[in-house]
Amino acid sequence: xxxxxxxxxxxxxxxxxxxxxxxxxxxxxxxxxxxxxxxxxxxxxxxxxxxxxxxxxxxxxxxxxxxxxxxxxxxxxxxxxxxxxxxxxxxxxxxxxxxxxxxxxxxxxxxxxxxxxxxxxxxxxxxxxxxxxxxxxxxxxxxxxxxxxxxxxxxxxxxxxxxxxxxxxxxxxxxxxxxxxxxxxxxxxxxxxxxxxxxxxxxxxxxxxxxxxxxxxxxxxxxxxxxxxxxxxxxxxxxxxxxxxxxxxxxxxxxxxxxxxxxxxxxxxxxxxxxxxxxxxxxxxxxxxxxxxxxxxxxxxxxxxxxxxxxxxxxxxxxxxxxxxxxxxxxxxxxxxxxxxxxxxxxxxxxxxxxxxxxxxxxxxxxxxxxxxxxxxxxxxxxxxxxxxxxxxxxxxxxxxxxxxxxxxxxxxxxxxxxxxxxxxxxx
Amino acid sequence: xxxxxxxxxxxxxxxxxxxxxxxxxxxxxxxxxxxxxxxxxxxxxxxxxxxxxxxxxxxxxxxxxxxxxxxxxxxxxxxxxxxxxxxxxxxxxxxxxxxxxxxxxxxxxxxxxxxxxxxxxxxxxxxxxxxxxxxxxxxxxxxxxxxxxxxxxxxxxxxxxxxxxxxxxxxxxxxxxxxxxxxxxxxxxxxxxxxxxxxxxxxxxxxxxxxxxxxxxxxxxxxxxxxxxxxxxxxxxxxxxxxxxxxxxxxxxxxxxxxxxxxxxxxxxxxxxxxxxx
Numbered sequence: 001x002x003x004x005x006x007x008x009x010x011x012x013x014x015x016x017x018x019x020x021x022x023x024x025x026x027x028x029x030x031x032x033x034x035x036x037x038x039x040x041x042x043x044x045x046x047x048x049x050x051x052x053x054x055x056x057x058x059x060x061x062x063x064x065x066x067x068x069x070x071x072x073x074x075x076x077x078x079x080x081x082x083x084x085x086x087x088x089x090x091x092x093x094x095x096x097x098x099x100x101x102x103x104x105x106x107x108x109x110x111x112x113x114x115x116x117x118x119x120x121x122x123x124x125x126x127x128x129x130x131x132x133x134x135x136x137x138x139x140x141x142x143x144x145x146x147x148x149x150x151x152x153x154x155x156x157x158x159x160x161x162x163x164x165x166x167x168x169x170x171x172x173x174x175x176x177x178x179x180x181x182x183x184x185x186x187x188x189x190x191x192x193x194x195x196x197x198x199x200x201x202x203x204x205x206x207x208x209x210x211x212x213x214x215x216x217x218x219x220x221x222x223x224x225x226x227x228x229x230x231x232x233x234x235x236x237x238x239x240x241x242x243x244x245x246x247x248x249x250x251x252x253x254x255x256x257x258x259x260x261x262x263x264x265x266x267x268x269x270x271x272x273x274x275x276x277x278x279x280x281x282x283x284x285x286x287x288x289x290x291x292x293x294x295x296x297x298x299x300x301x302x303x304x305x306x307x308x309x310x311x312x313x314x315x316x317x318x319x320x321x322x323x324x325x326x327x328x329x330x331x332x333x334x335x336x337x338x339x340x341x342x343x344x345x346x347x348x349x350x351x352x353x354x355x356x357x358x359x360x361x362x363x364x365x366x367x368x369x370x371x372x373x374x375x376x377x378x379x380x381x382x383x384x385x386x387x388x389x390x391x392x393x394x395x396x397x398x399x400x401x402x403x404x405x406x407x408x409x410x411x412x413x414x415x416x417x418x419x420x421x422x423x424x425x426x427x428x
Numbered sequence: 429x430x431x432x433x434x435x436x437x438x439x440x441x442x443x444x445x446x447x448x449x450x451x452x453x454x455x456x457x458x459x460x461x462x463x464x465x466x467x468x469x470x471x472x473x474x475x476x477x478x479x480x481x482x483x484x485x486x487x488x489x490x491x492x493x494x495x496x497x498x499x500x501x502x503x504x505x506x507x508x509x510x511x512x513x514x515x516x517x518x519x520x521x522x523x524x525x526x527x528x529x530x531x532x533x534x535x536x537x538x539x540x541x542x543x544x545x546x547x548x549x550x551x552x553x554x555x556x557x558x559x560x561x562x563x564x565x566x567x568x569x570x571x572x573x574x575x576x577x578x579x580x581x582x583x584x585x586x587x588x589x590x591x592x593x594x595x596x597x598x599x600x601x602x603x604x605x606x607x608x609x610x611x612x613x614x615x616x617x618x619x620x621x622x623x624x625x626x627x628x629x630x631x632x633x634x635x636x637x638x639x640x641x642x643x644x645x646x647x648x649x650x651x652x653x654x655x656x657x658x659x660x661x662x663x664x665x666x667x668x669x670x671x672x673x674x675x676x677x678x679x680x681x682x683x684x685x686x687x688x689x690x691x692x693x694x695x696x697x698x699x700x701x702x703x704x705x706x
Contacts, residue, residue, distance in 0.1 A: 164534075167524070168531075169534070173537070175488075175508075219525065
């Protein structure tokens, strides 16, 4: 089977390694993100560094297995230390994470410096674990990565529903008799494995991004844990592919950081454009509501003017309408055009007039406003000079059904607290 | 309700000499309590009285310093499948990516067993439970898009899915709308009608007499427990919410100053089991 994809040996290894890591990071990162343990992965990565150094010092070899084993042991030790610190001391989790991260990383740097001063230590290449150097991946590394990754994926699949419960409601899980403490240890163990798998490719400093970024991006697009986990894995893998190809094509482009940048771009896009949770959607929604409120207000202003002059068929001048709410002419023009498009007003160069449909819509607004005022004065016994502002907001929120119910509740009042008539729905 | 496994005549819950402490801070002190089967029982007391802790101790979620709890005459670990639990609504993140139906299915996880995924009939059971709390139309809804009352009903449906004999509920009426409050009450009464026991932490003193048969008044120690008619008296409420706590607070202060990690077996102010302080 030809797995070279037309790439060089190195580029192929990088491609496979980065894709694997991206998928695994997305998978485990989803759980870390939902359990609000985003920084745990960061601490575990830093904690693994002294393990890598000790693995090298003890065996004198930079074969992947001893280094992996060292990193695994040190990472687990760090995780254990965080868990016990939180449990037995008064330190909170963020403090424990900060302490373990810096202490272990400090030890790691000391050992690294020591190794580099040893004869031949410069060639050990352990410094690649700091920032990652995907180009140093050999087939042997890939095999270890694939085996460990396979184990992680299988474990998540096997214990999926229990891990979901652990992330959502561990107390309830414990009441069911599920061993939540042991599941938590398992989840942390799997996280450590993924972190260790990624050290050589992305490095201690950036590994947290491969965990959290794809997961955070995936969360934007879905409301199901299953699809979130798969999507995060897919985004991670995609970033891995993109990063490794970019570094293969462009000389001197480091793979790890490019992977992180690619997944960050996906995250940014997701934060902005995701359908329900995206910022753009929120912005557009808010703007639509603002525009609707301005339209409803204009209808009401036209009605009130008609009420004062005794005729709703009269055209009302532009300058008058601008004065009512201190609106600029462009804003008013925009709102009036929208109403004219709906057939609610008729427009001439310098005036507006309600159409029969527009009058109905305007009456409905005034009715909501005045009924709410009656409700506030009667039921909540607020003085009548305090209710206008509140009704100004409520008239845009009340649904037609709520208004009918309110009308019945108040026994169909004829006038508002200021003595003005409450318009009744006209016979169709 | 007879069951070959149940210990004859055993109360639904028996709490004996229970003391629970978080670090050096005692939360529950020498609680002796027997709760009868087939009743709606309220646990009432001020904030920080240890109501939730008592519930968690019954569920084996916190380890007591001394004492034990039995459910229908056996330790909780052996009666787990008889007990349904409704945690406080605020105890979970409602923005979690999951649906109402999915949350209710979690009530069945104990029965589904390891290495198995929920099957179609599990989801049907869950849906039936949502139906019972009037939430079947919201089954596919993401849980953050539910109102507080609806979320509470989802939690109740999850407990119903456990099909238990005894339900432990942490503030099921907290922060819900009037419709939900009526729905929950109807559900509790239905559970009682089928012989189930419900123990609920309750905050609203106004409704205790109307909603519940039995009440346990708690303020770190047990002040009184029994039928609402005889136990839920002004005098007992005064003892629960009144100034009597200061004695215990002083004892705790003295204890902290000694900086002892362990709680002395006797501070000289220990109440005789279940009776008020003298």
